[in-house]
Amino acid sequence: MRKLALSDEILLRIEKPARYIGGEVNMVKKDLSAVDIRFAMCFPDVYEIGMSHLGMQILYDMFNRREDIYCERIFSPWTDLDQIMREQQIPLFALESQDPIKKFDFIGITLQYEMCYTNILQVLDLGQIPLHWEDRTEEDPIIIGGGPCAYNPEPLAEFFDMFYIGEGETVYFELMDRYKENKKNGGSRRDFLEMASEIDGIYVPAFYDVFYHEDGTIESMKPNNPHAKEKVTKQLVVSMDEAYYIEKPVVPFIKVTQDRVVLEVMRGCIRGCRFCQAGNVYRPLREHSLEYLKEYASKLLKSTGHEEISLSSLSSSDYTHLEGIVNFLIDEFKDKGVNISLPSLRIDAFSLDVMSKVQDIRKSSLTFAPEAGSQRLRDVINKGLSEEIILKGAGEAFQGGWNRVKLYFMLGLPTETIEDMEGIAELSEKVAEVYYDIPKDQRNGKVQVVASSSFFVPKPFTPFQWARMCTKEEFLERAYIVKDKFKKMLNQKSLKYNYHEADLTVLEGVLARGDRKVSSLIEEVYKNGALYDSWSEHFKNDIWMKAFETCGLDADFYTVRERDLEEVFPWDFINAGVSKEFLKREWQNAIDAKVTPNCRERCSGCGAKNFEGGVCYETEN
Amino acid sequence: MKLRIKFSKQGPVKFVGHLDIMRYFQKAMRRAGIDIKYSEGFSPHQIMSFAAPLGVGLTSNGEYMDIEVNTMEDCKTMVSQLNETMADGIQILECHMLDERAKNAMSLVAAADYTLTFREGKQPNDLKAFLNGLSDFMGQEHILITKKTKKGEREIDLKAFIYELSIHGETIFMKISAGSADNLKPELVMDAYYQWLGQTCPEFAFQIQREEVYGNTGDEEHRVLVPLGLIGESLE
Ligand code: SF4
Numbered sequence: 001m002r003k004l005a006l007s008d009e010i011l012l013r014i015e016k017p018a019r020y021i022g023g024e025v026n027m028v029k030k031d032l033s034a035v036d037i038r039f040a041m042c043f044p045d046v047y048e049i050g051m052s053h054l055g056m057q058i059l060y061d062m063f064n065r066r067e068d069i070y071c072e073r074i075f076s077p078w079t080d081l082d083q084i085m086r087e088q089q090i091p092l093f094a095l096e097s098q099d100p101i102k103k104f105d106f107i108g109i110t111l112q113y114e115m116c117y118t119n120i121l122q123v124l125d126l127g128q129i130p131l132h133w134e135d136r137t138e139e140d141p142i143i144i145g146g147g148p149c150a151y152n153p154e155p156l157a158e159f160f161d162m163f164y165i166g167e168g169e170t171v172y173f174e175l176m177d178r179y180k181e182n183k184k185n186g187g188s189r190r191d192f193l194e195m196a197s198e199i200d201g202i203y204v205p206a207f208y209d210v211f212y213h214e215d216g217t218i219e220s221m222k223p224n225n226p227h228a229k230e231k232v233t234k235q236l237v238v239s240m241d242e243a244y245y246i247e248k249p250v251v252p253f254i255k256v257t258q259d260r261v262v263l264e265v266m267r268g269c270i271r272g273c274r275f276c277q278a279g280n281v282y283r284p285l286r287e288h289s290l291e292y293l294k295e296y297a298s299k300l301l302k303s304t305g306h307e308e309i310s311l312s313s314l315s316s317s318d319y320t321h322l323e324g325i326v327n328f329l330i331d332e333f334k335d336k337g338v339n340i341s342l343p344s345l346r347i348d349a350f351s352l353d354v355m356s357k358v359q360d361i362r363k364s365s366l367t368f369a370p371e372a373g374s375q376r377l378r379d380v381i382n383k384g385l386s387e388e389i390i391l392k393g394a395g396e397a398f399q400g401g402w403n404r405v406k407l408y409f410m411l412g413l414p415t416e417t418i419e420d421m422e423g424i425a426e427l428s429e430k431v432a433e434v435y436y437d438i439p440k441d442q443r444n445g446k447v448q449v450v451a452s453s454s455f456f457v458p459k460p461f462t463p464f465q466w467a468r469m470c471t472k473e474e475f476l477e478r479a480y481i482v483k484d485k486f487k488k489m490l491n492q493k494s495l496k497y498n499y500h501e502a503d504l505t506v507l508e509g510v511l512a513r514g515d516r517k518v519s520s521l522i523e524e525v526y527k528n529g530a531l532y533d534s535w536s537e538h539f540k541n542d543i544w545m546k547a548f549e550t551c552g553l554d555a556d557f558y559t560v561r562e563r564d565l566e567e568v569f570p571w572d573f574i575n576a577g578v579s580k581e582f583l584k585r586e587w588q589n590a591i592d593a594k595v596t597p598n599c600r601e602r603c604s605g606c607g608a609k610n611f612e613g614g615v616c617y618e619t620e621n
Numbered sequence: 622m623k624l625r626i627k628f629s630k631q632g633p634v635k636f637v638g639h640l641d642i643m644r645y646f647q648k649a650m651r652r653a654g655i656d657i658k659y660s661e662g663f664s665p666h667q668i669m670s671f672a673a674p675l676g677v678g679l680t681s682n683g684e685y686m687d688i689e690v691n692t693m694e695d696c697k698t699m700v701s702q703l704n705e706t707m708a709d710g711i712q713i714l715e716c717h718m719l720d721e722r723a724k725n726a727m728s729l730v731a732a733a734d735y736t737l738t739f740r741e742g743k744q745p746n747d748l749k750a751f752l753n754g755l756s757d758f759m760g761q762e763h764i765l766i767t768k769k770t771k772k773g774e775r776e777i778d779l780k781a782f783i784y785e786l787s788i789h790g791e792t793i794f795m796k797i798s799a800g801s802a803d804n805l806k807p808e809l810v811m812d813a814y815y816q817w818l819g820q821t822c823p824e825f826a827f828q829i830q831r832e833e834v835y836g837n838t839g840d841e842e843h844r845v846l847v848p849l850g851l852i853g854e855s856l857e
Contacts, residue, residue: 001632002709008740009825012678017636025648025708253637253645253708305648305706337659337667360663 005093005100006081014080018253019047022095025251026303028064028071032097035070036180038104039063040094040141042074043112044119045534050075051250052258054312055147056110059168062244069176072096073250074107076119077126079532085126092126101127104141105179109160111149114511115504115534117156120145121526124159131523133161133206138189142179151234151281152460154570155511155518157205161193165574166201166235167267169244174199194227201235204228208573210516216557218515218568233575234281238613240267241292248303260308260341261300263293265325269314270599270615272606274382274590275371275410277459278314280583281576283606284614285599290321294328301338309333310341317346318600326354334358347393352400365404365450366397372413373423373482379593380415382586387427395434398443405431405449411478411499412456412470414590421478424451425485425497432491447491452498453482455505459512460571461578463586469509469559475502503541507533509559515570518558520551579607623719624688624699625726627850630681634710639674645708646686652706655699658689672726672834672849673733673799676806681831683734685726685849687719715850723853729836730800732784732846735807736830737793743826751818752788758814759786766813779805779813784844786810793827796846799834 004011004021011017032038041060043050050056056073063071072094077085085092091100101107107127109120121131124143130136133143145156146164153163164171175196182192197204207228211219223230237243245264252259268285269278297309309329316322329340340358345351347366355364370385372378378385394405409424428451435447455475458464470478479499486497510518524547532538548555565584572580582605589596596604599615609616630642637645647667650657659665672685693699696716703713745751758764764779782798782805797805807829808822815822836852839845 004633008678008828011636012825017677018638018641021633021636023633023709025645025652025706251648253634253641255641255644302652302654305651307647307651337665339664 003098005098006090010081010084014084015078016047016254019075019078020081020095022073022098024253025305026248027096027250028060029096030064030070032070034067036068036183037070037106037176039069039071039106039108039176040074040101040104041071042107042109042123044076044109044116044123045532046078047075047252048254048256051252051256053110053112054258054262054264055168057246057249058244059108059172060250061246061248062169063172065244066173066176068180070096072104074101074123074127076122076532079538082122082126082531090126091128092123102129102139102141107141107143109143109145111145111147111153111156113534114149114508115539117511117522118526118530118533120156120159121523122531125526132158134158136161136189142189142192148278148281149512151277151574151576152512152514152571153203153205154516155514155522157516158519158523160205162196163203163205164201164235165203165232165576167237169237170235171199171201175202194225197225197228200233203232203574205516210570218570218572220568221570221573231573231575234577236282236286236577236611237267238286238611240286240288245296247296247299249300251304251306259306260310260339261297261304261306262310262312263297263300263325264288265293265311265313265316265319265322267313268614270318271315271384272382272586272596272598272604273371274380274463274586275413275456275459276314277462280463280578280606281461282314283577283608284611284616285318286614287320290324290328293321293325297325297329298332301333307337308339308341310343312343315346316342317348317351323350330354330357347390347397349396352393352397356400364402365406365448366394366402367406367408368393369408370427371408371410372416372420373409373425373427374420376593377413377416377420377423379595380590381410381413382590382596384595384598387430390427391430391434394431398435398438398447401444403435403444403447405447407431407449407451409451409453410456411453411482412475414458414464414467415593416478418481421481422485424453424482425489425495427451428486428495428497429489429491432489432494435494436491447494448496449494450496450498451486452500453479454500455502457505457509457512460569461574461576461583463583463590465513465569465583466563466565466567466587468562469506469513471556471560472502472506475505501536501539504533504536504539506555506559507541507544510555513558513570515558517551517553521547521553524551577606577608577611582606622690622693623721623723624690624693624696625715625717625719625723625850625853626686626688626699626703626713627715627717628684628686629712629714630675630684630710631712632680632710634708635678635680638677639671642675643669643671645711649703649706650688653702655688655702656691656693658691670725670727673730673804675831678825679829679831682714683831683833683848685834687726717850718855719853720855723855726834726849727801729849729852730834731798731837731844732796732835733799734794734796734832734835736789736832737795737807737811737827738791740825740828743823748791752791752793754818755786755788755793755814758817759783761817764813764817766809766816779810783810784846794832 063069142161145160150163178195196202207225209224210221266287268282270285371383428449458467528543530543658668668689699716700713785796787794835846
C-alpha cells in the first residue's frame with residue numbers, strides 16, 4: 001500500500017483530504033530506480049482547479065510516455081493544510097510518490113492567470129526550495145514556467161530558472177535530453193542553463209540584463225551570456241494530429257471543476273479580436289482532423305468513464321468539421337447516458353438545433369459575448385458580432401423555447417464613450433423586446449437577460465498593448481453609468497446587470513504588464529500573507545496596496561500610463577509570432593474603428609505564417 | 622437484473638468520502654463497459670444504491686451496493702471486469718444475482734462488524750489493562766453514555782445495540798446495530814468505555830475497519846444476522 005506524506009490525523013482534520021492522496025484512476029506509477037529524471041508538474045491553485053486543466057494533463061501524459069522520466073503532480077495546498085505544513089515544517093510533496101518536491105530534478109509550473117503568482121511562492125516555500133533562482137544550488141530542482149502568462153514572464157523573473165515560451169509539447173524532450181547529457185558529463189547547474197538557453201523557446205532570465213530610462217521605462221534588454229539569444233521565439237505544434245494527446249487522463253476522486261472529457265478541437269483563432277491575448281499568441285489556427293477527434297472521443301470516454309464530454313477551443317463555431325463532430329457525439333454517445341456540452345458556439349440555426357438535442361432548454365441559457373455595447377466599439381475591438389446577429393439568434397432561440405440569455409461585456413475598452421456604456425443596457429433591453437414581441441400565448445413566461453461586464457486589462461501581444469488602462473475609480477464610474485441606464489429601461493424587471501471586482505483588475509493589469517521590478521512586489525505581498533488572490537474570499541487588497549509603498553512601486557506606472565509607440569516593453573524580447581508592425585497596424589485600425597477581416601476571409605499578414613502551417617496555408621492545400 | 626456487489630476499501634482511498642465513492646463507481650461502470658440500467662428522463666442516471674455510507678477515514682472489507690443491469694455474462698465475469706478498472710485499494714469481492722423482488726441493500730441493513738486498533742501514539746499507557754477492562758464494561762446491565770445535545774445533556778443506553786464486543790490480540794471487535802433505525806457508530810461505543818473509565822477518548826484514537834454488514838432474517842426478538850450478500854439471492 002502506498003505510504004502517504006501526511007499522517008491520518010492531519011488528513012482527518014482538513015477539508016477534502018482526497019486532494020492530497022493521489023492514487024486516482026489512471027495515475028501513473030513508476031519504479032523510481034528505473035527513471036533518470038523526476039519532473040513535478042505544478043498547477044499553483046487548489047487541486048479541483050488544477051486537475052481541470054487540459055494542458056497539464058497533456059504534458060503529464062506526454063512526459064510519462066518516456067520511460068526515463070517520471071512526471072508527478074503538485075497543487076497548492078488549501079489554506080487549512082498550508083497552515084499545518086508551516087507549523088509542522090512538512091515539506092510539500094508530489095501526489096504520486098508522496099516524496100518531497102525538493103528532491104526532484106524539475107518543477108514545471110503552469111502560469112494560467114496572474115492572480116496565482118503568490119501561490120507559486122507558496123509552492124516553492126512549502127517545498128523548501130529557495131524562492132530566488134540566485135539562491136538555488138546544485139541540490140535544488142530547476143524551476144521552469146510555461147503557459148499563457150509566460151508571454152510576459154518578467155514579473156516572475158527572479159523566481160524562475162527558465163521559462164518556456166509556447167506550447168509545451170514541442171521542445172520539452174530536447175530539454176530533458178540536454179539535462180541528462182549534462183548530468184552524465186558532470187556539468188553544473190549553470191552549464192545546463194547555458195545549454196538550455198540555446199534551445200528555441202527557452203528563456204533564462206539570469207542571462208539577460210535590463211537597462212532603464214530615468215522615467216522607469218526600459219531602455220534595453222540585452223543578453224549577458226553568449227549562449228542566450230537576443231530574441232526568444234514562441235514554439236508551437238504545427239500539425240495537430242501528430243501532437244501528443246492524452247489517452248488516459250487521471251480521473252479525480254473528488255468533484256473537480258471540469259469533471260468531464262475535454263476534446264480539444266483546434267488551437268488558435270481566426271477572429272482577431274483586438275483585446276484577446278490568446279487569439280493573438282496562439283496564431284495561427286490549427287485544426288484536428290475529424291477522424292482524429294472521433295477516435296479520441298471514444299478512447300477518452302472509455303478510459304475515464306466520465307459521463308460528459310465537451311469540446312474545447314477559442315471559438316468552436318469556426319471548426320471546419322463542427323457539424324461532423326457534434327453529430328458523431330450525439331449519434332454515438334447520447335443514448336449511453338453521456339452528456340454533451342458545447343461551450344462557445346455561435347447562436348444560429350445549427351447550434352440551436354444541436355442544443356435542443358443535448359440540453360434541457362428550460363434549464364439552459366443562451367450565451368452571447370458582444371463584449372461592447374455599441375457597433376462602433378465592437379468595430380474598435382474587432383468583434384464581428386453585430387446587433388442584428390444577436391437579435392436574430394435570440395429571436396430564433398425564443399421561438400425554440402429558450403427564455404434565458406446571458407450577455408458578456410467588457411468595460412474600460414479603449415475609446416469607450418458614455419454611449420458605448422449605455423449601449424450595454426440598450427442591447428439587453430432590445431433582446432428582451434424581441435422576446436416580448438412574441439405573442440403571449442406562444443412564449444414561455446418571462447424572459448431573463450443577465451448582462452455581466454468585466455473590466456478590461458490591455459494584455460501583452462495584443463494591439464491594445466499600447467492602450468491606457470482605467471483606474472479603479474474610472475472602472476466603477478463606468479459600471480455605475482451602465483447600472484443607471486439599466487434602471488431606465490422599460491423591461492428592467494427582466495434585466496439583470498453584474499460587474500466584476502475592480503481591485504483585482506488593477507492588480508491583474510500590474511502583473512500582466514509588469515517588468516522585473518514587480519518581482520519584489522509579489523514577494524512582499526506573499527510574505528505578508530497574500531495567497532489564493534484569485535479567490536475573492538481570500539483576496540486582501542490592502543496587503544497589495546501597502547506593498548506598492550514598501551517596494552517603492554507605482555501601480556499607475558504599469559496601468560494608466562499612456563505608452564509611446566516606440567516604448568520598449570518588458571516582453572519585447574519574445575517573438576510571439578504576431579509582429580510588432582502588425583500589432584501597431586491593428587492599434588491604428590482600432591482607433592479608426594476599422595474592422596479587419598478574419599484569417600479565412602483575408603490574411604492580414606500578422607507574421608504567424610512563419611510557423612508554416614495552420615490556417616495560413618488552408619487555401620493552398 | 623438486480624445485482625448485489627460487495628467490495629473492500631483499503632489504504633489511502635479511505636479518505637475518499639461516500640458521495641465521491643458513488644461517483645467513482647458510476648465512472649467505473651462505464652470504464653468496465655457494464656450494461657447498467659439507466660433511469661428514464663432528460664438526465665438519466667445509473668440504477669445504483671449503496672447499503673450504508675462509510676465515514677471518511679474508515680477502511681472496510683464489507684461494503685455493498687446494488688445495481689441493475691440490462692445484460693451480463695455471469696457474476697464471475699462481472700467481478701473481473703470491474704476489478705480491471707479499480708483504483709488501488711478498492712476491490713470487488715463478490716457479485717450476487719438477486720431475486721427480482723429482493724429488497725434493496727439499504728433497507729436491509731441491521732448490524733455491522735467493526736474492528737478497531739489504536740493509531741500509533743494513541744495507545745493508553747497500559748494497553749493490556751485497557752483491553753481487559755472491556756469485558757467488565759460489557760457486563761453492565763446498562764451501558765450509559767452522556768451526550769451533549771442542543772437541549773442540554775442526554776443519557777443513552779447502548780446496551781441493546783451492542784451485540785458482541787471482544788478482544789483479539791490488540792484488536793477490538795464489535796458487532797453492533799446499524800441501519801436507518803438504530804445506527805450505532807463504533808466510536809460512540811469507545812467513547813462510552815472511556816467515560817466509564819473516567820477518561821476522554823483521544824481524538825482520532827482508532828483506525829476503524831468495517832468487516833461485514835448484515836441483514837436480519839429473524840425478527841426483533843430473535844435476530845438472525847446474515848451477510849447482505851447472502852440475502853435475496855436468486856436461485857437460478
Ligand atoms: S499570417 Fe494571415 S492567415 Fe496566418 S494567422 Fe496571420 S493573419 Fe491569419
